[in-house]
Amino acid sequence: MAKRIDEQNHWHRLDNTANIFPVTTSKNESNVFRLSMTLIAPVAPELLQQALEMMLPRFPGFAVLLRRGAFWFYLNENNAVPTIREESDYPCRAINPAQNNDFLFRVTYYDKRINVEIFHVLTDGTGGVQFLRALCCQYLMLAYPTRFTEEEKAKHWYEQHVAETNDGYVSNYRPTKKTSFSIGKGYRIRGERLLLDTLSVVHTYIPLQPLLALCRGKGVTITQYVTACIAWGVYTTQLRKRPSKHPLNMYLPINLRKLFGTNTALNFFSNIYISLDMQADDLHFNEILAEVKKQFEEKISRGNMLEKISYTVGSGYNPAVRFVPLPLKNLALRIMFKQGAKSSSLAFSNVGDMSLPAPFAQYVTGASFLLSCVPREPIKFAACSANGLFTLSFASMLRSQEIQQAIVQKMAEDGLEVTIETNGVDYESV
């Protein structure tokens, strides 16, 4: 008997956050993030392709294409094969599904580095890290077949279960009375732009242990410390020279998986804004750090996050929203998003530890995480760590590197051994 279409062709709804991404994405606003792993030896393309084909079936949430329904977008199973390419463009460029068999992610390599660039519709940073880890483990097993035991090779390192394509937002939804989460307009970082699509990338490497010790000494977490350093960098280079009545609003995505004990392969994050009023011209770093810490502790709580996600899920349940045809819904979303985007001055995301498990860790020298810039937020900050090395990466559309410089200077001043590396778009080339 012929196989039924139901069994052949799975589909799932977009998670609650993902609904915004297809609507707001354009050439200038790619909503793509990049996760990279640097190995000890140059990448062999044919093995990487083979590894991708082997591990993709274990990630049903990635083997999909985006379709339009009458009322909502949805993700349909994609049975084609994605192809890897050598990196030949700036990081985090918009994903054109037509160029890669309709897939919404891109796997590229350059020299010793494997990059996975993911359209945010699929998943968030945490979901992306699992995918990159699975790909790297599979690749390493193919590249060094004699170095792993049969047991290790037979094991499925990282996988997604179909059940994990459940929407964590919806399953944790509780009706709420709160009606709005909008905050005022935020300070806008300004500066002369780089040409066209050029993106400047600067990685700063810091050994993890001394950084941890420093933060413990100050009684803060790494994320809080780095957030304060970023605020300090913007304050000393921009706000002190050009005071603004708008506060510096730093957008930080917050992973909700631990907070809610939900393990989903889709997006499951919310956000907080660390909002700093920086009109004074004699602020000290420690004052900023104390304020950042205070806001972190106030804002990241299960209750706060629950209210936030319940508000967005609840508005999706509203019949006045639900039964509006997709094109009209998109129009409304776009307008709302444009308004909301004005609150944010910059974004900083720390995806945490990206290390591979024990048998594979020795083949990795580092990892990095990059966010795409948008004209409204011309510089974005992303951090991760692997094998005892903390990496803070700056992606910037600005010609001047003053903010990056101020942050590096501040961290070096605190006694950290900072090493920087760039993608070549810097003082020498521009």
Add this chain to the structure above:
Amino acid sequence: MKACDICHAQVTGTHEFCPLCGKRLQPAEPYGYTLPGNRYPDLSRISAQYNFMLRLLLFLSLLGGGVSVLVNVLVPTGFWWCLIVIVAEVYLWLTIPPLLRRARNYAKRLLFQTLLTALLMVALDFIIGWRGWSVSYAIPSLLCAGIVAIAAMIVFSRTNWPQYVFYQFTMGLLGFIPLVLYFFGLSTSIVMVLITAALGLGSVLVTVVFGDRSLKSDFRRRFHF
């Protein structure tokens, strides 16, 4: 390893000047932790995509439209023939670009082209003095051709049928449009109306009877709310 005295950081790679502040780097003892050693492709020569042909065609069609309006105004004939030029240009710009893109679903494309061509016919009929040939003959003929074409596509590539079934069903429903037009007195040829409606009914029945669950699940995914 090299270091910058101003930024207090070491710099990897082949830099001679600090990438952050531009000052000359000084030699330094490496910090002693392992670095990933990332390299990036040299993209300084990459140029933004610039589609000259597309821009030329756009310019020519705007020019053509503008000139025909001008001539039509300057040499009055009592007939707005420049509208035909403009409608034809709009039609071409709407239909040709999707045709050049890689097809995801031919049935969807066919449905889109049929509807657009129907609109073109109505517009032309209207411009050259409404005689109703578009609704009486052109639209029914187009719909018949569309229904038959989708049926033929399904016969020749049966494996793709699950993707096409939704469009076959929709096209079948559109087959009843001439009937509706007839009741409103817009369409005059009962023969054309009946042929189209019969083909449409056949198309809908085939999808409902043979498509059963595949049609249902396709509807569920397209109309989920």
